Amino acid sequence: MNKENIEEILKKLGSEDVPADVHKIAEETARDFSEVRTRQPRHYVLWENIMISKITRLAAAAVIVIAVVLGVSQFFEGTVTFADVIRPILNAHTVILDLMMGEEDAPVIHDIVVGTRIRRIFSNMDTILILDLDNAKMLSLDPKSKVAMYIDIKGPIGEGTRSYIGLVRNIVNDIEEHPDWPVQELGQQEIDGQTAVGFRVSGSNEEITIWADPKTASPIRIEMLLGQSFSKPTHYILKNIEFDVPVDGSLVSMEPPAGYKLAGMEYSMNQFTEEDFVESLRIWAEFILDGRFPETIGVEDLLKIAPLLGEKLSQSNLPEEEGIRIGMTFGRGMMFFQRIVEEGCDWHYAGSGVKLGEADKAVFWYRPKDSETYRVIYGDLHVEDVAPENLPE
Amino acid sequence: MKYSKQAEVFRQLKTRYSGFLTSVLWKLSGDRELFAEAMQYALLGMWQNVEKLNGKKAGAYIYRIALTANSKAWRNRIGKDGQVSRSRASVEDDPAERIGESELVELIRRAISQLPARQSRAIVMRYLEQQDYKDISAELGCTEAGARSNVSKAIATLKKKLATLTE
Numbered sequence: 315m316n317k318e319n320i321e322e323i324l325k326k327l328g329s330e331d332v333p334a335d336v337h338k339i340a341e342e343t344a345r346d347f348s349e350v351r352t353r354q355p356r357h358y359v360l361w362e363n364i365m366i367s368k369i370t371r372l373a374a375a376a377v378i379v380i381a382v383v384l385g386v387s388q389f390f391e392g393t394v395t396f397a398d399v400i401r402p403i404l405n406a407h408t409v410i411l412d413l414m415m416g417e418e419d420a421p422v423i424h425d426i427v428v429g430t431r432i433r434r435i436f437s438n439m440d441t442i443l444i445l446d447l448d449n450a451k452m453l454s455l456d457p458k459s460k461v462a463m464y465i466d467i468k469g470p471i472g473e474g475t476r477s478y479i480g481l482v483r484n485i486v487n488d489i490e491e492h493p494d495w496p497v498q499e500l501g502q503q504e505i506d507g508q509t510a511v512g513f514r515v516s517g518s519n520e521e522i523t524i525w526a527d528p529k530t531a532s533p534i535r536i537e538m539l540l541g542q543s544f545s546k547p548t549h550y551i552l553k554n555i556e557f558d559v560p561v562d563g564s565l566v567s568m569e570p571p572a573g574y575k576l577a578g579m580e581y582s583m584n585q586f587t588e589e590d591f592v593e594s595l596r597i598w599a600e601f602i603l604d605g606r607f608p609e610t611i612g613v614e615d616l617l618k619i620a621p622l623l624g625e626k627l628s629q630s631n632l633p634e635e636e637g638i639r640i641g642m643t644f645g646r647g648m649m650f651f652q653r654i655v656e657e658g659c660d661w662h663y664a665g666s667g668v669k670l671g672e673a674d675k676a677v678f679w680y681r682p683k684d685s686e687t688y689r690v691i692y693g694d695l696h697v698e699d700v701a702p703e704n705l706p707e
Numbered sequence: 708m709k710y711s712k713q714a715e716v717f718r719q720l721k722t723r724y725s726g727f728l729t730s731v732l733w734k735l736s737g738d739r740e741l742f743a744e745a746m747q748y749a750l751l752g753m754w755q756n757v758e759k760l761n762g763k764k765a766g767a768y769i770y771r772i773a774l775t776a777n778s779k780a781w782r783n784r785i786g787k788d789g790q791v792s793r794s795r796a797s798v799e800d801d802p803a804e805r806i807g808e809s810e811l812v813e814l815i816r817r818a819i820s821q822l823p824a825r826q827s828r829a830i831v832m833r834y835l836e837q838q839d840y841k842d843i844s845a846e847l848g849c850t851e852a853g854a855r856s857n858v859s860k861a862i863a864t865l866k867k868k869l870a871t872l873t874e
Contacts, residue, residue: 320865323808323815324834332733339743340729344721347750494782518751 396497396513398531399524400486406557409479414551427479431566439620446568453568462570463577463638478552482536485522489515502528505535506553532557577638586646586653592695594647595677597640599670601626607665607677607693611651654680660688664706668693676706716757724753724760724769734835735777737816741784748776766846774827781820818868826861833858 409427414420422437430447442455450468455461489495500512500523510525521539526532536552570576599607602622623644627637654661661680668675672693679690679700687699690706728749736742752772753760759768819827825847832838832846844854 320815320862320869321834323812324830327734327737327812327815328835328837330734332730336733336739336742337729339739340725340746343743343746344725344750347747347754494779518755 395531396524399511399513399526399533402532402557403479403482403486403524403536406479408558408561410554410556410559410561411479411552412554413478414553416549418551423478425478426561426565428561428563428566431568433565436620439624441624444566444568451568453570455570455574460574461577462574478550481550482522482538482552485517485520485538488517488520489522492517500525508534510534586650588650588689588697590643590646591650592647592691592697594644594651595665595691596670596695597623597644597647601630601640605670607668607670609666611663611665657683659683665693670694679705713754713757716761717754720753720757720760721750727769728773731773731831731835732777735816735819735831736780737812738784741780744784745776745780748779749773752776770828770831770846771824774824774831778820781817785817814869815865818865821868822861822864825857826864829854829857830861830865 407429409425411425411427413423413425415423421439424435424437426433432443432445432447434443434445435441440457442457444453444455445467446452450466452465452467454463454465456463489497495515495517498514498516500514502509502511503525504510505512505525509528511528512523512525514521514523519540523537524533525535527534533555534553536550536555538550538552540548540550564571595607598619599605602608602619608619623641627640630637632640659680659682661678663678664675665677668677670693673696675693676690677693679688681688681702687701688705690698690700692698728746732745732749733742736745749772752775753769756768756772759765760772819830822830829843829847832843833840838846840851840854840858843858844851847854847857849857
């Protein structure tokens, strides 16, 4: 075929009119998109499905085949490939890692993952958590008081409490579904004190950078930026990663260790309501910030304030049971907030600068699913139903 | 940008660019299902880039969004249908002599979706939007000779890609 043939066909294409039914398809597509997107702000939370678009999953699934055959090999040459570095991420049975949310100096979450069991400790809290994701149960251990406590996490909290390596696996799987997302080779650099080879992939709502040992292809540091399309994406750093190392089974046992006293009752986190959320705002303002509402509310904020709450409660001389009740209520309230986010409800936080008790100032509002009106929470924590046109400025 | 502001800007952008997107994506896809999918990708791209589309370089961004959307939709299609070109065009030298024009048009559309960004933009502006080289050079930020060169390179790349697709 010569150049003129191609130009001729292109010219013909350019002079074609768009059929009327195609205009209709365009209008319907735009209307559907607007209804979903502009009425339901979606913010990235840990357990939200990474693929946010409405675009057919069937098509994405079909692309996996192409990705496996072509998508990886066409981007990389040399001894260590992207396929090599993601293999342990996808296949390892045990993974040990440190995770920071936000900055490098943020509190560290240390995870030991064995299948669907996780032992989780925090650099800024004494509490040890053993998570049994299969049975949606959590064992909380307090090394100081030697109190053990079972917490039922069935429902959304159980679904959301996945391992961070699980989150990485989801992103890697998403990359494999999208061979059109370019993979950038970062070459060799010194990372965390050792030579590493890097790869970076940016998707529609996430960016992942993996640094791996050039000899073994084992990832040593993973950085993720999730929620890129929103004003404040969340930055996750995973480091000190070890794959398939022997782990003593007792570390992830759901039986309280010797010497621990089991709390008298099992606590439940599987129900949460608006009242819990309102109460959590009160707890946040009253116990943590001396009567002021926080500047922002989000996952990163929660990790920072959790130990502060524990500290304030211990200083308050409240009975232990009451302290636990407050802690649980706070957790349930935050789960309610996450549910609002997860369901794509329209919400807004306006508590910055507001003091507890200011009845004329709105702190938070959201439109419950299928509701015509908004629920507005004011500074004195009374709640009103408000029509959209009457929302605070 | 606040969420309410983002939604408002998006509505304005949708009004401004829906005609352009419909025309370009239809000419590039030629298939209703493919078009709808590309349109969804384009709307998603607009939603994620409302600030850029509201700025000085809006023209460049809307092209990038449209062409990326088209490429993604085509890639999904290739995955869905398998080796489209190979199954439909068992040819030797000149595909035009062995396959019907509609199949050839489909191959050209598919090949455009695989062109480098600047070349696909040059093709779309020159042939699908029937712009002159002066306007194309202004949009691409180059001389008229540069615009001609881009179009010419794009045609040459298309020719090579068509040869590959029909091997």
